[in-house]
Amino acid sequence: MAEQTIHGEALEHGPQADHGHGPPKGIMRWISTTNHKDLGTLYLVFSCLMFIIGGIFSLVVRAELMEPGLQFLDPSTYNEFMTMHALVMIFGAIMPGFVGLANWMVPMEVGASDLALPRVNNWGFWLLPFAFVLLFSGFFMPGGAPQFGWTMYPPMVLQMGAAFPFMIFAVHLMGISSITGAINVAVTILNMRAPGMTLMKMPIFAWSWLITAYLLIVTMPVLAGAVTMLLTDKYFGTSFFDATGGGDPILYEHVFWFFGHPEVYIMILPAFGIISTIIPTFARKPLFGYESMVYALACIGFLSMIVWAHHMFADGLPLPAELFFMFSTMLISVPTGVKIFNWVATMWRGSMTYETPMLFSIAFVVLFSIGGFSGLMMAMAPVDFQYHNTYFIVAHFHYVLVPGAAFSIIAAVYYWLPKWTGVMYNEKLGKLHFWLSLVFINVIFFPQHFLGLAGMIRRTADYPVQFADWNMVSSIGAFAFFASQFIFFYILIRCLWFRKGMVKATDRVWDGAYGLEWVVPSPAPYHSFHEPPGEYVDAESPWVLDVDHGPMAARG
Amino acid sequence: MEKVATNENPHYFVPTPVPWPFILLIGITLTIFGFGHWLEGYVTVIPWKLLVIVGPVIFFSIVFRWFWGVVHESERGAYNRQVDMTYRMGMGWFIFSEVCFFGAFFGALFYTHVLSIPWLGGEGAKFFTGSVLWPDFTPVWPSNGPGAVGGEFEAMAPWGLAAINTVLLVTSSFTLTWAHHALKDSSRAKCIAFMILTVALGLVFLSLQAYEYHEAYTIQNLTLHSGVYGSTFFMLTGFHGLHVTIGTIMLIVITCRLFAGHFTPERHFGFEGVAWYWHFVDVVWILLFTFVYIL
Numbered sequence: 001m002a003e004q005t006i007h008g009e010a011l012e013h014g015p016q017a018d019h020g021h022g023p024p025k026g027i028m029r030w031i032s033t034t035n036h037k038d039l040g041t042l043y044l045v046f047s048c049l050m051f052i053i054g055g056i057f058s059l060v061v062r063a064e065l066m067e068p069g070l071q072f073l074d075p076s077t078y079n080e081f082m083t084m085h086a087l088v089m090i091f092g093a094i095m096p097g098f099v100g101l102a103n104w105m106v107p108m109e110v111g112a113s114d115l116a117l118p119r120v121n122n123w124g125f126w127l128l129p130f131a132f133v134l135l136f137s138g139f140f141m142p143g144g145a146p147q148f149g150w151t152m153y154p155p156m157v158l159q160m161g162a163a164f165p166f167m168i169f170a171v172h173l174m175g176i177s178s179i180t181g182a183i184n185v186a187v188t189i190l191n192m193r194a195p196g197m198t199l200m201k202m203p204i205f206a207w208s209w210l211i212t213a214y215l216l217i218v219t220m221p222v223l224a225g226a227v228t229m230l231l232t233d234k235y236f237g238t239s240f241f242d243a244t245g246g247g248d249p250i251l252y253e254h255v256f257w258f259f260g261h262p263e264v265y266i267m268i269l270p271a272f273g274i275i276s277t278i279i280p281t282f283a284r285k286p287l288f289g290y291e292s293m294v295y296a297l298a299c300i301g302f303l304s305m306i307v308w309a310h311h312m313f314a315d316g317l318p319l320p321a322e323l324f325f326m327f328s329t330m331l332i333s334v335p336t337g338v339k340i341f342n343w344v345a346t347m348w349r350g351s352m353t354y355e356t357p358m359l360f361s362i363a364f365v366v367l368f369s370i371g372g373f374s375g376l377m378m379a380m381a382p383v384d385f386q387y388h389n390t391y392f393i394v395a396h397f398h399y400v401l402v403p404g405a406a407f408s409i410i411a412a413v414y415y416w417l418p419k420w421t422g423v424m425y426n427e428k429l430g431k432l433h434f435w436l437s438l439v440f441i442n443v444i445f446f447p448q449h450f451l452g453l454a455g456m457i458r459r460t461a462d463y464p465v466q467f468a469d470w471n472m473v474s475s476i477g478a479f480a481f482f483a484s485q486f487i488f489f490y491i492l493i494r495c496l497w498f499r500k501g502m503v504k505a506t507d508r509v510w511d512g513a514y515g516l517e518w519v520v521p522s523p524a525p526y527h528s529f530h531e532p533p534g535e536y537v538d539a540e541s542p543w544v545l546d547v548d549h550g551p552m553a554a555r556g
Numbered sequence: 557m558e559k560v561a562t563n564e565n566p567h568y569f570v571p572t573p574v575p576w577p578f579i580l581l582i583g584i585t586l587t588i589f590g591f592g593h594w595l596e597g598y599v600t601v602i603p604w605k606l607l608v609i610v611g612p613v614i615f616f617s618i619v620f621r622w623f624w625g626v627v628h629e630s631e632r633g634a635y636n637r638q639v640d641m642t643y644r645m646g647m648g649w650f651i652f653s654e655v656c657f658f659g660a661f662f663g664a665l666f667y668t669h670v671l672s673i674p675w676l677g678g679e680g681a682k683f684f685t686g687s688v689l690w691p692d693f694t695p696v697w698p699s700n701g702p703g704a705v706g707g708e709f710e711a712m713a714p715w716g717l718a719a720i721n722t723v724l725l726v727t728s729s730f731t732l733t734w735a736h737h738a739l740k741d742s743s744r745a746k747c748i749a750f751m752i753l754t755v756a757l758g759l760v761f762l763s764l765q766a767y768e769y770h771e772a773y774t775i776q777n778l779t780l781h782s783g784v785y786g787s788t789f790f791m792l793t794g795f796h797g798l799h800v801t802i803g804t805i806m807l808i809v810i811t812c813r814l815f816a817g818h819f820t821p822e823r824h825f826g827f828e829g830v831a832w833y834w835h836f837v838d839v840v841w842i843l844l845f846t847f848v849y850i851l
């Protein structure tokens with residue numbers, strides 16, 4: 001732009017330069033910002049808002065399921081809330097949460113000044129609110145919001161009301177947002193690492209995001225293709241998913257799950273990265289088996305693309321396909337097992353302390369493993385015929401998504417909050433938040449295993465009376481879990497806006513913390529690095545980098 | 557910290573705040589609202605059809621304005637080597653994502669061609685699907701399914717217009733490469749001449765494709781409604797044609813920039829990025845020609 005200053009030059013005026021180049025004030029700051037920290041904050045605030053909205057949708061669902069019979073909703077409204085809960089949580093809460101963390105932390109961890117494509121980054125964030133306006137607009141249209149599950153299977157979804165095209169285009173926009181975010185993170189990691197930071201010295205969180213970005217770039221366009229075919233089938237007379245024209249509804253499931261299975265790893269790999277960062281900090285030991293962690297991530301990334309049909313065992317696939325997808329799925333437990341083993345080995349004989357991020361991380365390791373084991377059970381095709389479409393599935397994926405993905409985001413927020421805001425959160429309240437969350441998450445979802453094994457079907461507003469007891473327990477857990485999160489919101493609001501009387505955070509924050517993000521002051525300045533911090537990275541591995549005693553301290 | 561104001565600035569390029577992405581999204585959202593209501597035939601007080609015009613106008617103006625800014629920054633030497641590499645990697649990943657988008661439609665083509673049509677005809681374990689549900693259906697490709705959706709049609713012949721188009725597009729990849737070599741040899745006039753030739757080949761390709769579509773609809777009764785064959789044919793060639801259109805527009809922009817004296821023999825990523833895109837479009841066409849037309 002003709003009127004633009006070349007910021008690269010301005011930065012060289014000295015450490016004070018960024019005060020002169022601070023952001024514009026008011027709403028325009030947030031609309032036009034290209035700063036990775038501003039955009040990271042926007043992503044995280046958006047994600048938090050969507051957690052609340054998606055949480056409210058789930059409470060509506062749980063209220064209806066509290067007792068057998070129909071109390072509050074008719075079945076199709078129930079289906080709207082059930083579907084919107086999934087879409088909001090997946091595309092609005094978990095994914096933007098991880099992208100927000102990547103925005104904040106990846107440039108700081110690799111020693112870059114910002115993400116590689118800051119203006120595209122701005123676009124990537126703002127796509128999301130617009131996409132969700134389109135998605136929510138369905139509530140006010142004839143036929144209501146999307147109501148056939150987030151998987152949008154034809155031919156059912158083609159019978160949707162006026163909201164159909166808006167759902168499709170909303171998915172397109174979310175996909176573009178994810179792709180731009182992924183390209184940004186991948187290019188930042190590949191191109192903007194501090195001198196001396198080779199790929200195998202890179203912080204593990206950056207590694208987990210590099211693999212995630214690859215998965216996003218491969219699979220999001222495929223989702224766009226799948227929903228485009230839905231759109232043309234409904235409005236332009238194509239027959240992709242219509243057997244009379246030679247198509248096949250199962251084709252949609254293949255294309256969708258080619259996206260959908262890597263998607264579940266997109267929602268868990270950054271979590272692995274976070275947990276692999278937090279556990280060494282509080283065990284005060286380097287991460288056990290850093291290299292095997294990286295290979296395990298890459299291996300999971302690769303395998304995730306050849307297992308998709310395990311979502312379709314009950315479809316009547318040819319036998320060789322069932323066998324292939326069954327064995328490839330079970331294979332994933334090998335690299336995942338490596339990760340669990342390494343986390344436990346990192347804690348083994350460590351000088352452990354149990355601050356809130358660590359508590360959430362330990363809960364992650366245990367509860368994610370439960371979700372992993374139920375996944376392994378369902379990986380067996382003959383057994384899956386029994387579990388298919390029951391609450392066992394619901395229990396399984398909520399165990400990997402809530403105490404898995406969501407707990408890791410909460411852990412990451414506690415872990416880096418002092419770096420972001422410059423003040424320590426209230427540890428007592430944090431621990432209270434953890435224990436309440438831990439108890440109630442199990443109260444919600446553990447009984448759903450029993451319900452599923454007893455044969456309760458998912459995606460239904462009503463159920464036979466023999467399932468009443470555990471559903472009541474599950475619903476009570478859901479309301480209590482939601483209520484416990486207000487402690488978290490209180491902690492966040494205190495740290496963001498009411499810092500009076502709170503303990504100032506040191507630059508390093510945690511005494512076991514290693515990495516470049518702990519080199520910059522707390523709160524982190526608007527531009528973290530004015531020049532590549534090469535001198536800090538000549539230790540053998542980032543885990544050896546010791547801010548107080550290592551090579552960097554020696555250089556003053 | 558010495559002041560270094562050359563291209564080889566070792567430090568970072570940090571752009572100032574921009575309003576374009578947000579305004580771009582207003583354009584996109586208006587377009588979608590208009591288009592969606594148009595599809596649904598939804599009558600309300602808001603003039604939806606107007607949005608289908610206003611939205612794209614905003615969209616294209618902002619795309620132009622955004623790129624205008626980037627081009628000028630580039631010409632003013634604001635980008636150091638790191639930014640250059642960022643654009644290279646970004647473009648590479650972007651093209652990769654486009655490949656995956658086409659992958660979804662190629663997947664649909666292979667699935668219907670190789671699996672679902674034979675299954676509907678009762679192949680293997682699907683014996684009863686054929687004999688009970690569709691006893692009269694002969695599973696041969698090209699097919700519009702057991703329901704003969706869209707009626708009798710004549711499939712697209714590979715050795716007519718499509719073969720000519722293949723030659724045109726492959727040639728255009730060569731002319732583009734020659735233009736690139738000319739640019740690197742500092743012979744700008746030659747470069748521009750080859751660029752104009754490339755654009756011309758792209759335009760001829762597009763007109764021939766338009767003619768082919770016209771023939772399909774008027775003479776062959778081959779339409780988007782012609783079962784899976786029509787669906788896969790028009791969706792694959794249609795999205796490819798869209799990419800050729802975008803590519804041609806980008807080539808025209810690059811040609812204009814060459815006239816304006818942009819690019820140096822050493823640094824011309826704008827040119828190279830568009831060239832990568834054009835080669836990608838070319839490779840997709842070769843795959844299309846093989847799997848859609850010949851097989």
Ligand SMILES: [Cu+2]
Pocket residue numbers: 260261264307308310311
């Ligand atoms: Cu899966």
